[in-house]
Amino acid sequence: MGTGAFRLTDDQAAAFVRDGFVVLDGLVDPALFGPLRRCFDRLFRGEFETGVEPDEVNWQEGEGDSTLTRQICNGWRADRLVAATVLRADLGEAIARLAGWPGARIIQDNLLWKPPGARSLGFHRDNAYLPWYRPQEMATCWMALDDTSAAGGTVEFARGSHRWPDQGDSEAEFHAPQDHRTVVAEAAARNGADLDIVPVEVDAGGGSFHHGWTWHGSGANDTGTDRRALVMHCANSGARFHRPGFGEGNGPIYSRYAQPDDDAMDETHFPILWREDGYRTPGLTDPGRR
């Protein structure tokens, strides 16, 4: 990206509509690779710069299973540089345009760290975990902080799967299933579709955007190098809580931010990154302006 803002091309937007994802280079300024990797070190050690704990901490140094992919969700609440990266207006704009929304707000970030030898993440579709808000949609930007490869367990997408009509998900194991592709193979068969799996192989700083109904997951890291990724999952800027879904998907974690008598999503907890009328939640930092 250098220091300029990211701008989506028409070809990239067309690929997203056709395939349910698009792979690209240059999403993250190389000057931030080192500082962001150090954020991963700190957060997985339990050092939270702002004093606020992330919403989900699934791995910590000294306690976590060394064969699992390390995961933290909403690290932006804990760390200012993570916030400056996953709350970027330019990426929010790209996500909103791809999803066909008037704007984008952050729902969840993921710090994913798959060290050498770490196991897979099962195939899944993000929208299936979101019965707690409406519209029940997510669109995502996945940013690699290391060079990625199929052998290194990079994220992989089933091309065209966002258009498969049968949306009946089997509740699959997310962390380290025996075969991370079993559920997507079953889904392809239910839909009479050919399974075309595409790994995101990019240099550090590259990555992808994907649709909330696109099947995706990743294999084990069979290389000798780390695979770290920073992920921003966004919703429509106008999203509101949906109480009947609070107990399902990841609702029990995120619906704690609802007011007792109002379904509005508070921007303190789910900031608006970009809206077509020029609005952005006040006070959000951008990289380089910490």
Ligand SMILES: O=C(O)CCC(=O)C(=O)O
């Ligand atoms: O990085 C991965 O392996 C999975 C990422 C993922 O599930 C996502 O970006 O939605």
